[in-house]
Amino acid sequence: MDLELSESELAFRDEARAWLAANVPAEPLPSMDTAEGWELHQEWEARLAADRWSVVSWPRDYHGREASLVEWVIFEEEYYRAGAPGRVSQNGIFLLAPIIFEHGTKEQQDRFLPTMATGENVWAQCWSEPEAGSDLASLKSTARRDEARGGWVLNGQKTWSSRATYAHWGFGLFRSDPEAARHNGLTYFLFPMDAEGITVRPIAQLDGEAGFAEVFFDEVFVPDSDVLGAPGDGWRVAMSTAGNERGLSLRSPGRFCAAADRLVDLYRERPDARVGDRVVDAWLKAEAYRLYTWGTVTRLADGGEMGAAGSVNKVWWSELDIALHETALDLLGPEAEVESGWLDGYTFALSGPIYAGTNEIQRNIIAERILGLPREPKGAQR
C-alpha cells in the first residue's frame, strides 16, 4: 500500500505543469454560456488538443496520449491547480465518448471522436424531458422507423440540455418501440443540432445565463449510421453513461482540491475564527475525496468496476462542492453577494446535487444496491 508516484508519472506531471504554466490564459475567460465566451472556450479546446492535452487518456489516433488512470487524475489536479478554463466539451468527452468507445462502430469512432477532441464539435446531452426527470425511463419522445430512407424519425421534447444553446451535436434516448415498457424499446441517437425539425429554446439559469435549453424535435430524420448501439438497447447503453457522469470521469478531485487550497488562502487573507471549523470541514471533505479517488483508481486499474459506488462518489463531490463555496461566501461576509469567482462557483455548485441523477436517487441506489435494503415498491406504471 503506497501513495507514491512512479518516475514516469512524475515526469508526466512535470510536463503537464510546465505546459499549463505556459498556456493557461492569464485572465479567466468569459462564461462559456455567452456567445463570446463560447468561442474563446472552443479556441482553448483546440489549443489543448494541438499539444495532446484535451483528452489525455484517449488513443493517440484521436488526439490522446494513452495516459493511465493515475496520469489522468494527475493531469486533472494540475489542470485545476493552474486555474485553467472550464471544459466546454465536457459532456462529449466525459459522458458520450466512453459510450462511443464501448458501443460505437469504428466508423462512428473515426467520424465523431477527433472533432470532439479538438472542440470543433461540442456535444449537448438531450436526456431529461418535462415529465421524465428522476424517472428517466418514463420518457415519451419517440423514434419512428423509416425503412425507405434507412433511419428513424424523432419527435418530442427534451429539456435541461446543458450547452444545447450553442452546441453542434446532441445525443439522447428516444422510445423506438411504443409497445415496450419503460427501460425496453429505447434507442440511443446522435444528431446535429441544426438538423431540420430541431428547435432550440435557451433557458436562463439561476445566474441568468443560458447554460441549458429546451430542445424540440419535429419529424427529425436520423440515419441508421447515427444510432449508437443496437436499436432498442438504448437504456443499457445510456446507463453506462450515467455511471460515467456520476463516477470518476466527470469529477476528478483536482477541481475540489484546487478550490480547497483557495479557500485556505482566503482564510489566511480574512481570518475569522467563527468560520474556522467550517474551513477545516470543507478542506477535510476535499482531502477525503482525493484519497478516496486513489482507492477507486487502484480498484479500477485492477479490473474492478465503479458500480453503485459511483453513487457514493456523486453525493460526496456534489455536497463537497457546495460546502467549499458556501464557506468561502461566509468568509467574504457582506461582500459575498457581490460578483466574484466564488459566487460563480457557488451558483454552479448548487446544480450538483440535482443533475446526473438527484442525490435522492443516488441514496436510493446506495441503500438498495450497496446496503441491500428492500426495493421501494414502485407506483402504478404507465
Added chain:
Amino acid sequence: MRFELTDEQRAFGDALESLLSSADTAGVARSWADGDHGPGLKLWDRLAEQGVTMLATEASPVEVCIAFEALGRHAVPGPWVESAAYLPVALGREVEGVATVAAPPHAPYALDADVADAVYLAGPDGLSEAEVGERHASVDRTRHLFSVVEVRGAPVVEVRGAPAPSLETTNAFDLAALATAAQLLGLGERVLADTVTYAKQRRQFGREIGSYQAIKHQLADVRIALDFARPLVHGAALDPTPRAVSAAKVMCADAAYLASRTGLQVHGAIGYTAEFDLSIWITKIRALVTAWGTPAFHRARILESLVEA
C-alpha cells in the same frame, strides 16, 4: 501508487476478524463492565499471540489501524490504545502484559488501571510510574477510568521522539489518536451492518422498515460517511503527520457518531435498552469521540497547520 491493503494486510485483518467473531465479544464486554476481567484477559492473551501488542514497534501504522478497526468492530474492552499504540511508542518497546497511561489534557484518566500491570502518567518531561487513585464511571460501562498521581521520586522515562514539551506533538499521542480513529471506524461499520440487518427484518405498516426512503436515506448517509473516513485512516497510516492524524480522527468520529445516532433511531426503543447489544457499541462511540483529542482540538490542529503551510 496502490492505495489498497496488500493481500498480507488483508489476511491479517481476516485472521483477527475470525478470531473475534467467535469470541462472544459482547459477552466479554458485559463481564468487563461488571468487573469480571477474566474473559477479557483471556481474549487479550489470544490477541497478543496474534501480534496485536507488537504492531506499533514491529509493523507499520497500517497494521495498527487494521487491528484497531477489528477491535472496534467487535467492541473489545480494555486499555488497547494505551498498551498497543501509545506506550510502545513512548517507551520504545513492546508492552508486556496490560499497561495503561493517563496523558492529560487529552487523556486525563488512566483507562482500566485496576487491571493493569503497569500504570504511567505522561507529563511534559516524559512518562513516570503512577499511583492509582479514584475511579470514575464512563458513559461506556466497559471503560473504568482512574485518576492517577505521580509516584514521588520515581524515575522518569523519557518520551522517545518528543521534540517539544507538549505531548500533543509526540508520535505516541498521534499513534494513539490514529488507533482511536480506526477503532471508531470499526465501531461505526458494525453499527451500520447491524442496523441494516434490523431494518430488513423489522416490519411496520406491512413492510420492512428498510424499504422506506426515510430509513434508506439515513443509512445511505452513514455508508457515505464511513466510505470517506476510511481513506483518511489509511492515508494517515502511510504518512502519520499531525494534520493527517487529526483529519482521520475528526472524520472517523463524525462518521461513527452519525452511525450511532442513526443506528439508535432506526432500532427505536429496543436500541435504547442496556440489554440489547447495540448499547455497547453506541456508548463506546460516544466515549471515543472525545478520547485522545476532542474533535475541537483536532480541528484546531488542522486549521493551524493549514494556515501555516
